[in-house]
Amino acid sequence: SASGKYISLSADKARRVIDQIRGRSYEETLMILELMPYRACYPLLKLVYSAAANASYNMGSTETNLVISKAEVNDGIFVKKFKPRARGRSYPIKRPTCHITIAV
Incomplete structure (x- = not known):
């Protein structure tokens, strides 16, 4: 299995692709x-x-018979930034992140 943490991507947009490859x-x-x-x-x-x-290093299996058994996406933190606006104001920008776990 492999996991990626704090990937700069919305979890909903990642789920759209994950659902296509599961199984x-x-x-x-x-x-x-x-x-x-x-x-x-x-x-x-x-x-x-x-x-x-x-999987090939730890369990010695070949890549031809691997199947994506588990693929999940969880919400991460929001990276908060501030964008300068007119008249000295600032608006917050929230960049979503996600955690992805894939097991074969």
């Missing part, structure tokens, strides 16, 4: 993630590569 094989997952046009695909692709490398 699929490793090769099919790589093909789906490389062809989908969403920004969430790149960090998920890195996590899937990492989970497959962990």
Whole structure:
């Protein structure tokens, strides 16, 4: 398994992609993630590569028979910034983050 913490991405947007790869094989997952046009695909692709490398190193399994058994997204913290506005005011900007866990 592999986990990514504090990924600068909304959890809802990551879930849209995670739901497509849950329960699929490793090769099919790589093909789906490389062809989908969403920004969430790149960090998920890195996590899937990492989970497959962990499985082959720790358990000695080959990458051809790996299946994504668990894929979940949890909300992280909001990174708070302030944007300067007119007349000396400032508006808060909340950048969402998420924690992603993938097990093969």
